[in-house]
Amino acid sequence: MNNGCPLDIRKIMEMLPHRYPFLLVDRVLEFEAGVRLKAVKNVTINENFFQGHFPGLPVMPGVLQLEALAQTGALFVMNSFDEPLGDRIFLFTGLDKVKFRRPVVPGDQLVLNVQFLKQKLNIWKMRGVAEVDGQVTCQGEFSAAIANRGDM
Template structure:
């Protein structure tokens, strides 16, 4: 679980994130959990670099982080929150998207940006989790919306 440091601000680096999430290169899309307040919200960071493999084709000469990957980064942030907050046995289980609503893409994310991801309003019903979230660069919203994910057994995939 998350260790709290001075001021009650939890911090998780990428090594700790990999203990919780099954994602690996090139699909681990969060570099750090900046803050995780149980019962409230999570804030994470994605450093966007030109070395990301998707920039080869999206778009040549005009690199833009795909919106669906911004949503995936939000979902991974939410996964960190859920794994550190809700009671339950997560061993042998994974989270999968079951829905997205009210998704808006407001501003492109490009190499050199630091994408700050924030998820909040977490609700649980059985094995379903719903939350709202947004991504920002320099304080301006790049993506926002609501997401739903289900916790399912690995063998059911």
């Protein structure tokens, strides 16, 4: 990907292996190679998790906000990597300093910001911040590895 964003859902689906109901990034808005990526997830009442979380009081689970940030991180790494991933996959390896600040509800647009912190071998460390209307909903640092599918 070049800096000619936005990146639509078709391109995102070419890059990420996730599909409904687990694809949690709708559009990439901004990208700076090796620095950061900004994306969005439009949250609707049609999300399957709202059936049970919580009936009569729909709230997006915090772990799914973190997953949306992880998928955003995967898009960042895939577009910052010097070569195609081929048969390799991007896997979450750790979370640090996670905080949940505000609930996410149907009708919200979750803005997903990922910033590069460091890379060592096949491990990438990033800072993620999710926001709605400029208010932080969750934040944290996470690490991920690029692994061979055949090794799993």
